[in-house]
Each structure stands twice: as C-alpha cells, then as structure tokens.
Amino acid sequence: MWRTFAYSISLLLFLNCILIQVHAQDTIPIPLKIRVGMEVSGPAIYYSDKNILNEEGYISIDLNEKRSVVLAAGYLNFKYSQYNYSYLNHGSFVRIGMDFNILKPDKSMGKYWAGIGLRYGLSRFTSEVPNFQMTDYWGTTSSSITAKTNWGHFVEVSPGVRTEIFNHFSIGWSISLRMLLYSGAGKDLRPVYFPGFGNGTKTFSTGLSYYIVWNIPYKKINAILKKEVKEDTDDNVDTDTKDAAGTSGTRKQGTVIRQ
Amino acid sequence: MRKFIPESLLIILPGTILFLLSCTAGSCFEETESYLKASFYNNTTLTAPDSLTLYGLNTDSLIYNNTASVQPALIPLNASTESCTFGIQINGVTDTIEFQYSSYPHLISKECGYTFYHQLDTLPKFTKHIIKDIYTGNKTITNLNVENIRIFY
Numbered sequence: 001m002w003r004t005f006a007y008s009i010s011l012l013l014f015l016n017c018i019l020i021q022v023h024a025q026d027t028i029p030i031p032l033k034i035r036v037g038m039e040v041s042g043p044a045i046y047y048s049d050k051n052i053l054n055e056e057g058y059i060s061i062d063l064n065e066k067r068s069v070v071l072a073a074g075y076l077n078f079k080y081s082q083y084n085y086s087y088l089n090h091g092s093f094v095r096i097g098m099d100f101n102i103l104k105p106d107k108s109m110g111k112y113w114a115g116i117g118l119r120y121g122l123s124r125f126t127s128e129v130p131n132f133q134m135t136d137y138w139g140t141t142s143s144s145i146t147a148k149t150n151w152g153h154f155v156e157v158s159p160g161v162r163t164e165i166f167n168h169f170s171i172g173w174s175i176s177l178r179m180l181l182y183s184g185a186g187k188d189l190r191p192v193y194f195p196g197f198g199n200g201t202k203t204f205s206t207g208l209s210y211y212i213v214w215n216i217p218y219k220k221i222n223a224i225l226k227k228e229v230k231e232d233t234d235d236n237v238d239t240d241t242k243d244a245a246g247t248s249g250t251r252k253q254g255t256v257i258r259q
Numbered sequence: 260m261r262k263f264i265p266e267s268l269l270i271i272l273p274g275t276i277l278f279l280l281s282c283t284a285g286s287c288f289e290e291t292e293s294y295l296k297a298s299f300y301n302n303t304t305l306t307a308p309d310s311l312t313l314y315g316l317n318t319d320s321l322i323y324n325n326t327a328s329v330q331p332a333l334i335p336l337n338a339s340t341e342s343c344t345f346g347i348q349i350n351g352v353t354d355t356i357e358f359q360y361s362s363y364p365h366l367i368s369k370e371c372g373y374t375f376y377h378q379l380d381t382l383p384k385f386t387k388h389i390i391k392d393i394y395t396g397n398k399t400i401t402n403l404n405v406e407n408i409r410i411f412y
Contacts, residue, residue, distance in 0.1 A: 080369075082372065084372040084373070085372040085373050129364075129373065132364070132372055132373040134291065134292070134338070134372075134373065134374055134375065136292050136335050136338075137315065137318075137320070137322060137335040138315070138318075138335065138337040138338075138339065141337075141338045141339050141375070143338075143364060143373075143375075145364055145373075188363065188364065188365040188366065188376065189364065189365070189366055190366055192366065192369045193369070199369055201366060201368050201369050
C-alpha cells in the first residue's frame with residue numbers, strides 16, 4: 001500500500017514537471033500589423049522619364065508572425081516611340097496574394113521582414129498604336145491600330161526585404177518575377193507594355209520595387225521559441241540564456257500562442 | 260541609430276545594384292518582313308532552277324536577277340493592296356503569278372515593332388508557259404521560315 005502511494009506521488013511529480021516545462025517555454029511578443037505601402041521608384045522614374053508613370057500601393061494584414069495577405073493596386077500610363085512605331089498604354093491593375101516571412105520571430109520581432117510574396121495579378125488596360133511604318137520591296141507602308149481595351153492575367157513571385165527604420169515606418173525592396181498567363185490581346189497584337197506586368201511581348205518579366213511602408217499594429221501575439229535539439233554530442237550543456245526582454249539565444253524556433 | 264545604418268545599407272545597396280542591372284536597352288535581331296516562301300521543283304529532277312528572275316509587275320526593281328539555285332524564293336506581298344502580280348522567269352521562260360490575300364498587323368517584338376502578316380484568300384493564279392502546277396501549303400504568310408507554296412516547272 002505504502003509502495004503504491006509512493007509510486008503515485010512520483011508519477012504526479014513527473015507529470016507536473018512536464019507540464020511546467022511546456023508552460024515555461026520562452027515566448028516573444030510579436031505585434032501583428034496592418035501595413036500600408038507606397039512604391040516610390042515609379043514616381044522617381046517618371047521624374048526623369050515622362051513617358052512612363054507607374055503608381056502603385058498596397059495594403060497587407062498580418063495573419064500571424066509568418067504570413068500576411070496582400071492587396072496591391074496601381075496605375076500605369078505608358079508611352080513609347082521608336083523609329084518605326086509609337087505605342088500608348090494606360091490602365092490599372094490589382095495584385096492579390098500572400099507574403100511569407102522566413103525570419104524567425106526572435107529575429108523579425110515584428111520589425112524585420114525577409115521573405116517571399118506570391119501574387120495573382122489582373123490588369124485592365126487600353127492600348128493604341130497611333131502609327132507604325134514598315135519598309136519593304138513595295139516601299140513604305142504606314143498604318144495605325146485603334147485603341148482597344150483588354151484584360152491581362154499574370155502570376156508573380158516577389159522575394160524581398162523590409163525593415164522598420166523609425167517607429168511605425170519601414171522601407172524595403174522586392175524583386176518581381178512575373179509569368180504572363182493571358183495578355184487578352186491575341187497573339188498578333190500582344191501589348192508592348194501593360195500595367196502591373198511590364199513587357200507583354202514576353203512570357204516572363206522582371207521588376208524591382210522600392211517601398212515606404214506605414215505600419216499600424218492591431219494585435220499582439222506571443223510566439224513560442226522552441227529550443228532546437230543540438231546535433232553535436234561533445235557538449236550537451238544548453239548555453240541559451242534569456243535576455244531582459246524574455247527572448248533567448250540563437251538556436252530556437254518559433255510557434256505561436258494567441259492571447 | 261548605429262544599428263540602423265548597416266541594416267539600411269544592407270537593403271539599399273543590393274537593391275540599387277539590381278535596379279541598375281535591370282536597365283538594359285534592347286535591339287532588334289528578328290526578321291521584320293513577311294515573305295511568301297516558294298520552293299521550286301523541276302518535275303523530273305526536283306531541283307531548283309538554274310536561273311530565276313522575279314519582279315513585281317509595274318515596278319522597276321528586281322527581286323531576283325538570274326539567280327541560281329534559289330530555294331526557297333522569298334516573295335514580298337504588298338500590304339497596301341489585296342493582290343499582287345509577279346513576273347517570274349525560270350530558266351529564261353517567263354510566267355506570271357497573281358496572289359490574292361488579306362493583310363493584318365502583327366507585333367514582332369518591342370524592339371522590332373510591327374509588320375504585316377498575310378493570309379492567302381484564294382489559290383494563286385498563274386500562266387503555264389513553264390510552270391506546270393502550284394501547290395499551296397500554309398496559307399498564312401509570316402516572318403517565320405515556313406514554306407507557303409511549291410512551284411513545279
């Protein structure tokens with residue numbers, strides 16, 4: 001009887017230790033934010049080249065410390081002219097998708113973002129060729145193509161970085177790798193350039209965007225920092241130490257407890 | 260603030276390099292004219308003629324002038340009209356061929372601009388002094404290297 005009682009007490013103490021361990025895991029408060037960003041290279045390019053005006057902004061909402069949904073919208077007014085043709089295109093576009101932060105919570109702290117964005121883009125544009133010329137055996141032929149409105153569809157992958165430089169303000173850049181799904185204009189009159197995508201004569205296009213972002217915190221969550229299992233066997237002593245903010249050392253992974 | 264400076268550089272510097280690399284000017288390296296491609300076959304030897312002269316009727320210039328072993332001949336259609344007639348001299352014997360077609364604009368590339376593609380509406384009409392027959396294959400005339408007709412002589 002006494003032995004059974006001793007076993008029961010030992011079992012209870014053991015389970016209690018496990019429970020204490022679970023609840024005593026390191027956590028870090030992560031602010032979830034609504035971000036409102038403006039692309040700044042478009043207006044800067046327009047300042048030096050009046051033939052292309054691209055204005056773009058986005059809003060994103062953090063779902064957790066890793067993922068956020070993004071809605072971007074913009075406007076393009078494009079004029080192009082060379083020795084044998086001139087081309088006009090103006091219209092607007094939207095992109096919708098997700099951003100994925102690859103930084104761990106103790107690194108990102110809600111301020112830093114390095115990751116990848118996935119987007120679907122839809123563009124509505126009106127293009128026109130006021131004149132084009134071609135010269136052949138029969139002489140020079142001049143013609144034009146009247147304005148027509150089309151819808152273009154594309155997908156985009158955009159790796160990039162973003163960092164908070166002042167309270168609630170971030171800057172960052174991203175590279176855009178886009179794949180055209182449908183230009184809407186048929187194979188003969190593909191758009192030379194269209195909003196949100198770029199050069200519509202090619203299946204793939206690239207771009208570079210610089211952003212200024214206003215961050216609005218709307219909720220805080222606690223990210224749990226799991227200690228990683230060390231692989232080397234010669235030193236099993238856990239050297240991680242907590243700092244004043246309750247964050248811990250370098251070899252940790254994060255999961256989240258919502259408050 | 261000390262911490263901010265290197266982090267900002269880390270962001271701005273590679274971004275600027277990528278931005279500069281992205282500004283590359285393009286040139287046109289593609290064929291910009293759409294020719295009707297005509298292959299020649301001698302009825303017995305299936306070879307190209309020893310001498311070919313080709314010209315548009317009512318024009319001064321020649322497309323080919325006693326040229327040997329032309330295979331295929333590149334025949335330019337006039338985008339401003341809906342038909343073209345050519346004089347064709349094969350091994351010293353002259354025939355005429357008339358093509359009826361419709362033309363439509365086609366974007367080659369941003370660098371090259373636009374050209375006209377053509378669609379043959381009817382089978383070619385021709386005289387039969389040396390030409391025996393004309394076989395029509397692909398009726399769409401583009402800047403690609405695709406045979407459109409075969410001329411048997």
